[in-house]
Amino acid sequence: MDFQLSQEQKTLKNRARRIAEEELADDAFTYEGKYPMDKASVLADAGLLGISLPDEYGGSSMTPLEVLMVQEEIGRVCPDTAHLISHTSMGAPRAIDHLGSEKLKEKYLPGICNGDYVVAVAISEAEAGSAANDMQTRAEDDNNTIVINGEKSGLDVQKLPKRSSSTHGSKKELVESLLIRILPASKSQKHTRTCTGDINLG
Known part of the structure; x- marks a missing residue:
């Protein structure tokens, strides 16, 4: 070698x-x-x-x-x-x-x-820190509704406030804006987008 x-x-x-x-x-x-x-x-x-x-x-x-x-x-x-x-x-x-x-x-x-x-990447949680295997947030597909339950302490790359409101939209929008969150480089360092509560996409 x-x-x-x-x-x-x-x-x-x-x-x-x-x-x-x-x-x-x-x-x-x-x-x-x-x-x-x-x-x-x-x-x-x-x-x-x-x-x-x-x-x-x-x-x-x-x-x-x-x-x-x-x-x-x-x-x-x-x-x-x-x-x-x-x-x-x-x-x-x-x-x-x-x-x-x-x-x-x-x-x-x-x-x-x-x-x-x-x-x-939204990994950190209050009870798990940044240990990915210990994350408690879950996403479930219930008919035409995706329910995300959990709370994130922040996102890798950006330091974010601990809480925000729920987000509604199509399944496509949910995956692209929450599970794969893209932050424009030209915008402020501060963004708020955490998955908290039920998200009804029906």
């Missing part, structure tokens, strides 16, 4: 390091817990967002190893901006790629790759 990096991987690693040193160093360690969305366009222009996603949606079809290589180089200079690498290439974006319909992929993956969208 060969553990050496390929020439392509070395080139990618060097490109990420150059971008970090030239474009990110001045603002590094200044975000104080805020999400560095002002750097999304920098990484997108360098082709470093959504790199694990398929080429046809604007990604580079790279492996998790290459995602981690890029994240390491970015994080070496600006740890806050490094979150943009994982949040556009791993987790929820990969779930959309592997589990979403073609229509859903076409709608969201290009925006993730070009820096317009960041995907948030």
